[in-house]
Amino acid sequence: MRKNKQKRLSASNVIILSAFLLSVFLLISLVSCTRTVTLYFASNSSDDEIYLVKETRKIPAGDDLYKRVLEELIKGPESSELYPTLPSNVKVNSVKLSDGTAIVDFSKEIITNFEEIPHSSTTEMLAIFSIVNTLTEFEEIDKVKITIEGKESGQIDGLNIEDFWGHVGIHEEFSRNEEIIKDL
Numbered sequence: 001m002r003k004n005k006q007k008r009l010s011a012s013n014v015i016i017l018s019a020f021l022l023s024v025f026l027l028i029s030l031v032s033c034t035r036t037v038t039l040y041f042a043s044n045s046s047d048d049e050i051y052l053v054k055e056t057r058k059i060p061a062g063d064d065l066y067k068r069v070l071e072e073l074i075k076g077p078e079s080s081e082l083y084p085t086l087p088s089n090v091k092v093n094s095v096k097l098s099d100g101t102a103i104v105d106f107s108k109e110i111i112t113n114f115e116e117i118p119h120s121s122t123t124e125m126l127a128i129f130s131i132v133n134t135l136t137e138f139e140e141i142d143k144v145k146i147t148i149e150g151k152e153s154g155q156i157d158g159l160n161i162e163d164f165w166g167h168v169g170i171h172e173e174f175s176r177n178e179e180i181i182k183d184l
Helices: 002-031 065-075 121-135
Strands: 034-044 050-060 092-098 101-106 143-148
Touching: 034 065, 034 121, 050 065, 050 121, 065 092, 065 101, 065 121, 101 121, 121 143
Parallel strands: 101 143
Antiparallel strands: 034 050, 092 101
């Protein structure tokens, strides 16, 4: 009878140990379900030079990583020393990767919202390269093509899509621009 009782205790200990190990595994899995990403936001120096500065952020890992990274970019910087480059009401419709090029499709607010970020040649350059430099942080992305509402050209609300904010335009695929990046 005594041996039988020891076997039951052993079985219950195995169940308790299994539950404990499963809990530890789940906790480790949850903690490791984040990914550190690099985003680029606007900054200016004391001599009024404007440039991009990187900000790292942890985001949940999972599907649509590139889309979620751009959504973080749209949320704006966490640092009070940096400035957003894209209007906060912009939506990322999709991000597709083809032969090293990320094709990013944004909602029309990226060109129709003038209130949050005034459209100028400087802010346009910062906006475009904050997108491009953020995405080219991923080694599988070499270039970025921007579309709006699924279109490369034409008009939305009387604005030419390919003109973007009216200065640089989005007529081409963009490569990373290291010259516009500075350290704080």
